[in-house]
Amino acid sequence: MTTRTARSSGGRRRHGPSHAVPRGRQGRGPVWGAVAALAVLGAAGFVAVDGSPAGTGAAHAGARGGPTERARSGLLGGTGTAHRSPSPAPATTSASPSPSPSTSPTPEIPATGPGTFATAPGDSTRVGSGRLLRFRVDVENGIDLSTADVARQVERILADPRGWTAGGNSAFQRVSSGPADFVVRVATPGTVDRICGRYGLDTGGEVNCDVGGQVMVNLKRWLLATPVYxxxxxxxxxxxxxxxxxxxxxxxxxxxxxxxxPAPVMMQQIKGMHGCLPNVWPYDAKGRYLTGPAVT
Structure with missing residues (x-):
């Protein structure tokens, strides 16, 4: 598994964080208070991929290229979120048909967990061309999510024609054992904070990060998204x-x-859309890479 330098998507770059912020540099601030309140009031009932709050977003800016020896972190809101897949509407890019508002109660989200993980079984077929990157999907023990369901969602995202395979440089295959280039882990806020914190990132119980070959997905964002999404x-x-x-x-x-x-996927949409329209894909339907001015 590749070792990387940490990034956070919500603050300054330390070799580039995406949503987390370097410890001691920045507190949660009013944005996170608003996000938490809006998520509880406006995202009830959505269940089990980092994105951005209403009017905000998450991402890292940077040069395109292959993996580097650095660990990065950020909300994908992605990531974002990893949440995908008929053709996008003219004004907005979407991964899948928007679900209807739910009347179910807001899911209970444990503050923390044991820090141990279950791996999704089975392997996927290879998608894309270029360098093959093998990945694993883990879910923290004690979380009421199916590892197989989470794995299917991640596979669909990485296989989408508007995803990272569109550049022709990267291919992906999910594995359940053996060597893996990176692992996608859905975990409680406390566990995400602990793992990201080992690399000097402060995820504040709210955001995701990419560190040490681990894409750490905060359960709160996976279930509730953000106001915009x-x-x-x-x-x-x-x-x-x-x-x-x-x-x-x-x-x-x-x-x-x-x-x-369209907001670039590497834009920190969690921090605000700044006039851009919501978008969750790195490429558009015509295969054009969506980017913007670099953020330092």
Whole structure:
């Protein structure tokens, strides 16, 4: 598993974080208070990929290229989230049809867990061309999520024609044993904080990170997304996965390219859309890479 330098998507780059922030540099601030309140009030009932809150977003800006010897972190809101997949609407790129608002109660999210993980069984077929990257999908023990279901969602995101395979440089295959280049882990906020904190990142119980070959997905974001994606939770999961895997591939944070344009997946949408439209894919339906000005 590749060792990397940490990044956080919510603060300054330390070799590039995506949503987490270096410890001691920045507190949660008013944005996270608003996100938490809006997530509880507006995202009830959405269940089990990092994105961005309403009017905000997450991402890393950076040069394109292969994996580097650095660990990165960030909300994909992705990532984002990793939440994907009919053709995008003219104004908005989406990963899958938007779910209808739910009347179910807000799911209970444990504050922390044991820090041990169950791995999704089986292997997937290879998707894409270029360098093959093998990945594993883990879910923290004690979380009421199916490892097989989470693995299917991550596979669909990475196989989407608007995903990272569109560049022709990367191929992906999920494995359940043997060597893996990176692992996608869905974990409780406390466990994400502990693992990301080992690399000097402060995820504040709210965001995701990419460190040491681990794409750490905060359970809170996986289930509740953010205000902007509150009714498109699966789209947000695509943002989480695409954003954090983008860091793994060597991409840093970028800004909004202009009002009315799709937000790049490596934009920190959690911090605000800045006139851009919600988007969870690195490429558009015509195979064009969506980016913006680099953020340092």
């Amino acid at each position: 509150a009714h498109r939770v699966k789209d947000y999961r695509a943002l989480i996965i695409n954003h954090e895997v983008g860091h793994f591939l060597g991409h840093g944070h970028v800004g909004c390219p202009g009002a009315g344009q």
